[in-house]
Amino acid sequence: KNEVEQSPQNLTAQEGEFITINCSYSVGISALHWLQQHPGGGIVSLFMLSSGKKKHGRLIATINIQEKHSSLHITASHPRDSAVYICAVDMEYGNKLVFGAGTILRVKS
């Protein structure tokens, strides 16, 4: 079993829809990251969370430490949101970063 599981693997949405991507992990962590990778390949860090909730524009990220679960929400989705969204966790011990497999999001106009 992977230490970081994401769902869904693929997601197609219509422009304007509310989108949720989920991340579950099985290890102790010091922080959780949400990353965005566009088709060109570059990776951008969207959020770093250790508790609670963060919001940036139309993006919201939440984490529940007790349930070992995080969600990334996109409100009023737009075709430019089409990308791969990757969850990654900083291990509590070992200074390592472990990644989920990613969620491929396509937003149609």
Place this chain on the structure above:
Amino acid sequence: EAQVTQNPRYLITVTGKKLTVTCSQNMNHEYMSWYRQDPGLGLRQIYYSMNVEVTDKGDVPEGYKVSRKEKRNFPLILESPSPNQTSLYFCASSFGQGLTQYFGPGTRLLVL
């Protein structure tokens, strides 16, 4: 402009020919790391460095070496590349482990 740079961006080489991929950051970050990304396997950590002269193995260190002689640079060395090291490589840096990471643009490596 705050950034992480990698060179080269694209490289085709042959088995056994030593190569170095450079990584440099201008943000005075202490933590730097190398990752490889492969279809179906996602991103995996190769090596990381907590500070100058402090490096440690990630999940897939076999066949790679790193050094951290200066704070800004963290080169990835493939002493004898093999075809299974064909991949997309990313360097990243941050002020510390657990903090926001800034990624380089990636290096596409093909080993024939």
